[in-house]
Amino acid sequence: MAGQKVQRQTGVALWRQIADRIRTSINHGDFDESGMVPPETTLALQFGVNRHTIRSALAALAQEGIVRAVQGRGTLIERKERLSFPISKRTRFSQGIGDQVRETRSVLLATSDETASAEVARYLKIKTGTPLVRLETLGQADHRPVSRATSWFPADRFGNIAEIYRSTGSITKAFRELGVPDYVRVVTEITATHADESDLADLQLSPGAIVLITQALNTDLDNVPVQYSISRFAADRVRFTIEN
Amino acid sequence: MAGQKVQRQTGVALWRQIADRIRTSINHGDFDESGMVPPETTLALQFGVNRHTIRSALAALAQEGIVRAVQGRGTLIERKERLSFPISKRTRFSQGIGDQVRETRSVLLATSDETASAEVARYLKIKTGTPLVRLETLGQADHRPVSRATSWFPADRFGNIAEIYRSTGSITKAFRELGVPDYVRVVTEITATHADESDLADLQLSPGAIVLITQALNTDLDNVPVQYSISRFAADRVRFTIEN
DNA sequence: CTTAAATGTCTATTGATATAGACAACTATA
DNA sequence: TATAGTTGTCTATATCAATAGACATTTAAG
Structure with missing residues (x-):
């Protein structure tokens, strides 16, 4: 050095x-x-x-x-931190980093019913204006915030996913209850930018900090899109790993 | 707003x-x-x-x-742009973004003979101290610098890769001439940080800018590591896309 | 031609950032 | 119990960052 x-x-x-x-x-x-x-x-x-x-x-x-x-x-x-996040067909928040920390937790920050914007509709392969459920979640590892995510789900299939998620704290479990036994990550886009005001608050960052942003699409096993999400990670706490 | x-x-x-x-x-x-x-x-x-x-x-x-x-x-x-970089088993610089720009170019900045550090040795699965060839390259799209990469190759197989790369401007072609008809990306790690002084110069960034960093390992079709590289991308010019 | 709206330039003042040096207080160890 | 090595505190000074106000210059539109 x-x-x-x-x-x-x-x-x-x-x-x-x-x-x-x-x-x-x-x-x-x-x-x-x-x-x-x-x-x-x-x-x-x-x-x-x-x-x-x-x-x-x-x-x-x-x-x-x-x-x-x-x-x-x-x-x-006193403490070191940079979690390694695997990105693969079977990307899930808690599974990926479970062996690196003592406790992972996912918190529901907010939820709302919406209609699909042009961007979200394109990803989910639905028409603009289709009813959706939006979930704002915060991912924590050992009580430190690591990521904040906004996810959209088609309302016809997953109208009450918010409630189930609130009680289970797991998207995977919520999907299972709603008739989706398994799902796969189809595409992930990664960018980086400076933290905005919400990042600073939710991820407990200081101005000028960097956030890594992933935009991801999950489908069920029939290739039908079930979830589109935009996640923002504190860049100094994580690393992404893509195994091919 | x-x-x-x-x-x-x-x-x-x-x-x-x-x-x-x-x-x-x-x-x-x-x-x-x-x-x-x-x-x-x-x-x-x-x-x-x-x-x-x-x-x-x-x-x-x-x-x-x-x-x-x-x-x-x-x-x-004046300008807003962000190139999309696919990351997959067959990640190559020019192929991935070829359809988004008029011209892609790769320039050899420097080369040297080295011995493997502990970190590089671990990735390439060789012993520390093994002779290597190091290549510093700059990737350009439409005459704008997009990425700078440092790559290491085992010297025993790829001792003169620098010369071939200098004349062809392509790692893929250099590999082919050296008896590696094809190669695959095994693992990619992505992090982000603020640009350092070299980034500012090579990528024509201004202080405070963000760079996306990938550490990647390529192997030949027999799973033998052939290239370990660390690439630094101007974050406001690129986006990574992972297709599964 | 006037005028409103926008950027460009200048002076002045305050607080945050960074350097410089000196010395106090504490810890571990010979 | 000295002593070297380390963090803690203080004063002083220079530069950068931010605010405040006034006015010039340019453009577009009425």
Whole structure:
């Protein structure tokens, strides 16, 4: 980890850039041997900034609960995180990361009845204006928010999916109760952008943070579209893995 | 687009937060009717900031070539684009986006002989220290840089792949000449981060921009790893598509 | 030709960001 | 119990980020 450069006058404060880099290094396991972040003076030298700037960065990470400074000893690593999300024919939230965390949970934020917009209709292969059920859900891993998703389901087949989901916390189980024993991921599109206001709130991010966005279509085993969803992931907490 | 909030004292300047939001709105097609961004005074009111702060944001977008301000008229939208990259068993740079642009090109930036680091060795399933060939390439679409990639190949099989690639501009053709008639993408990992200094230069980005990073492994038809590569894409120019 | 509406430029002021240096307080260890 | 190494706190200074206001310049439309 030699000769790291930071960019000045970009509208992103140095302490924030450095905090992001250190968080990434921690997640990458760079400091696993010692379990500590390098001393402030060392980091200041590496990043080519003043020690006080490093202290601002570490203070931000301490605020996130990722490190804890102990006077006289050093700055200890409290927590690491970057979950690996497999994307495949059988992509499901909790199954994919279940072995990486102690607890996964899915929370229903909101639901509403809608009619299909042009975009959603195109994906679900239905007519614009067809009745739909919309679900806003929040995915959590060990009580930390990881993703927020908006999903649309055809109302004729899944009119009361919200209630079932609310009680079971699982799309897979809700589908099963509604006569869809299994479903497959047909297509996933991935983009990245800066976090918007809702992301900041729901995913507990700070401005300038990055979100990875997936747009995905699931069909039942007869190739009939059953769910179209747009999910937004905190980019510094996840990694996508596509196995072919 | 009413009542937008920006967050203060987070290490991310207001003008950058606002620039990111406007860029997103443009890509989302919010201003397609007029082809212009709303007037500075309107935006200042919407975001709850001073007009000069809006001007800083628009100046940044103008620097990126996304908008162009015309005195007396308004601020015109110059460009919105996002290429779709399919990721599948048969992922190749030029084939995937060939139908979306007039011309794709791949340029060899640098090459060197190396020995395998622990990380690369793990992917290629070889021993640390095994001789490798490293290729740095730049992918362009219609003369705009889209991705920069670093690839490693086992030197014993592909010792002179650099020369062949330089003359053909194609990994696929180089493989073919070296006795690998076909190859498949085994695994792709996707993450996102802020652009570093090299990204800014090679991909012609402005500071604070986002890059999508893929780490991918290709094997020949006998399942022997032939190429491990790390690619960095300008996030505002691409979208990944995974078909299952 | 006027005028309204938009961007361009300038000055001034305040708060956040970053650097610089000095020294205090604490921890582990020789 | 010294001592080296580390984090904590303080003062001072310079630059960037943001606000505020005034006015110039350009464009399009009445």
